[in-house]
Amino acid sequence: xxxxxxxxxxKKEAKLRAANYCxxxxxxxxxxxxxxxxxxxxxxxxxxVLTDLIMENFINEERFALSYAGGKFRIKRWGRNKIKxxxxxxxxxxxxIKKGLKEIDADDYIATLCDLIERKxxxxxxxxxxxxxxxxxxxxxxxxxxxxxxWTHVKxxxx
Numbered sequence: 001x002x003x004x005x006x007x008x009x010x011k012k013e014a015k016l017r018a019a020n021y022c023x024x025x026x027x028x029x030x031x032x033x034x035x036x037x038x039x040x041x042x043x044x045x046x047x048x049v050l051t052d053l054i055m056e057n058f059i060n061e062e063r064f065a066l067s068y069a070g071g072k073f074r075i076k077r078w079g080r081n082k083i084k085x086x087x088x089x090x091x092x093x094x095x096x097i098k099k100g101l102k103e104i105d106a107d108d109y110i111a112t113l114c115d116l117i118e119r120k121x122x123x124x125x126x127x128x129x130x131x132x133x134x135x136x137x138x139x140x141x142x143x144x145x146x147x148x149x150x151w152t153h154v155k156x157x158x159x
Contacts, residue, residue: 008040015049022058026067028090032059065092065100073104077112080104082144113145114153121158133158 009017017039018032029050036046053059065087072078072086080101087097120139126132133154140150 006038006040011041011045011049014039014041014045015052018049018053019056019058022053026064027059028064028068028092029054029059029061030091061092062096062099064090065096066103068092069100070103073109073112077116077143079113079140079144079146080109081146085144110149110153113140113149114157116140116143116145117150117153117157129159 014036018036021027021035022032032053033046033050036049041049050059068087068090069083072083078086083104084097084101087100092100117136117140120136121132124132124135126135136158137147137150137154140154141147
C-alpha cells in the first residue's frame with residue numbers, strides 16, 4: 001500500500017487549504033478531519049480548525065447529508081439502505097441521515113426502482129421466471145433497496 005506523504009503545514013495554512021477543500025464540494029467532518037491530519041496537524045489543532053470551518057459555514061453536516069443522499073440516488077441510483085450506510089461511514093448523525101433521506105421523493109424512488117427492475121430483467125437471459133425474479137431482486141437489494149419493496153414490484157414486473 002502506498003502511504004501518503006504527510007505535509008507539515010502551519011495551522012493557518014492548513015485552515016486555508018481545508019477551506020478550499022470544502023468550497024470545492026460538500027464534505028463531511030470526517031473527510032475534513034482526515035485531510036487536516038494529512039496536513040500534519042495535531043489533534044487539538046485539528047479540532048480548532050474544524051470548529052472554525054463549521055462556524056464559517058464551510059462544513060455543515062445537514063447540508064452534506066442532503067447533498068450526499070440526493071446525489072447518490074439521482075446519479076448512482078442507490079436505494080435508501082445503501083445511502084444510509086454511506087452516511088454512517090461518514091459519521092453523520094442520525095438526525096441528519098433522516099433529513100437527507102427525506103430529500104428523496106417517494107414517487108421518484110418507486111419509479112427508479114421499477115425502471116431498474118425492468119432494465120435488469122431485460123439484461124438477463126434466464127428462462128425460469130423464479131430464478132429471474134430472484135436474480136433481479138438480489139441485484140436491487142444489493143443496490144440498497146428495501147427487500148419487501150423490491151419483492152412487491154419484482155413479482156408484478158418480472159414474468
